[in-house]
Amino acid sequence: MKRKNLLFLAIAFLATFSLASCLNDDYESKAKLPSAEELKAASKLIQGSYQGKIYQYGLNDRTGKSEKKDSVNSSWEIKDDSTLVIRNFPSKMLAANITDSVLRKTIAALPDQEIKCAIGVYNVKPILFLAAPYAINLGKMTYKGQVHDISIHFRFDPSFTYGGYDTESKTTACYLKGVGVFVDGVFDDLATSPLTTFLIYSKPKL
Numbered sequence: 001m002k003r004k005n006l007l008f009l010a011i012a013f014l015a016t017f018s019l020a021s022c023l024n025d026d027y028e029s030k031a032k033l034p035s036a037e038e039l040k041a042a043s044k045l046i047q048g049s050y051q052g053k054i055y056q057y058g059l060n061d062r063t064g065k066s067e068k069k070d071s072v073n074s075s076w077e078i079k080d081d082s083t084l085v086i087r088n089f090p091s092k093m094l095a096a097n098i099t100d101s102v103l104r105k106t107i108a109a110l111p112d113q114e115i116k117c118a119i120g121v122y123n124v125k126p127i128l129f130l131a132a133p134y135a136i137n138l139g140k141m142t143y144k145g146q147v148h149d150i151s152i153h154f155r156f157d158p159s160f161t162y163g164g165y166d167t168e169s170k171t172t173a174c175y176l177k178g179v180g181v182f183v184d185g186v187f188d189d190l191a192t193s194p195l196t197t198f199l200i201y202s203k204p205k206l
Contacts, residue, residue: 034124042124043081046165050172051075052202054086056093066197069096076200084117084131084163084174086200094136094152094179097196103143103150103181110138117174119163127165131174132156135182143183151182160197173201 034042056070070093076086095107113136121129133154141150154161155178163174176198181188 034122038124039121040081042127042165043121043129045167046121046127046129046172047078047080048205049075049077050202050205052171052200054089054093055199055201056096057197057199058096074200076202078119078172082118082120084119086115086117088112089115093198097179098181100143103141106141107138107150107152117176127167129163129165129174130158131161131163131176133176148183149185151185153180153182153187154178155180163200170205171202172205173199175199 052074053071054074055068057066058069059065060067070090072088072090072093074086074088076084078084090112091110092108094113095104098104098107115133115136117131117133119129119131121127133156136152138150138152140147142148143150154176157177160175161177163172165172177196179196
C-alpha cells in the first residue's frame with residue numbers, strides 16, 4: 001500500500017510537471033522532450049494484459065475530503081499505442097452520483113461495462129500517458145416519465161486523467177475523472193462529475 005501511494009505521488013508530480021512542460025510554448029528545453037522513437041518504444045513496452053482493482057473515490061459529506069467509496073477486481077488491456085480497454089467496470093460505480101433515483105437504480109442494475117480509452121504516451125522516464133475514455137452508450141431508458149437515449153461520459157482533464165507504468169514492478173495505473181449523463185445527446189446535470197474519481201491499479205503485467 002505504501003509503495004502504491006508513493007508511486008502515485010511521484011507520478012502525479014511528474015505528470016503535472018511534464019505535461020506543463022510539453023504544453024508551454026516558451027519551454028526552453030524542448031530539445032529534451034522524448035523523441036518519436038522513444039515514445040513509440042514506451043508505447044510498445046506498456047502493451048499487454050493487466051489484472052488489478054478499480055477504486056472509486058468521492059467526497060465525504062461531513063469532512064468535504066475525498067475518500068475511497070468502493071473497489072472491485074477488474075482487468076484491462078493496452079492493445080496498441082492508442083487504446084486502453086477496461087473490462088468489468090461496475091455500472092453501480094457509474095451510477096453512484098446520479099441524483100435522479102429512478103435513473104440511478106436503472107443504470108446501477110445494468111451488467112458491467114467495457115470502457116474504451118484513447119491514450120497517448122507523452123513522457124518516457126517515467127512512462128506517462130494521457131487517457132480519454134469514450135462515451136458509454138446505455139441505450140433507451142425511462143427518465144422523467146419519457147424514454148430517452150442515455151449515455152455516460154467521463155470528464156477529460158489533462159492535469160488529472162492520466163496514467164503511468166512502473167518499469168521496475170511492471171505495474172500500471174490510471175486516473176479517470178467524473179461521470180456526466182447525456183440525455184438524447186445533451187448534457188443533463190444529473191451527476192456531480194467533479195466529485196467522483198476512479199483509479200485503476202494493476203498487479204505486475206501478465
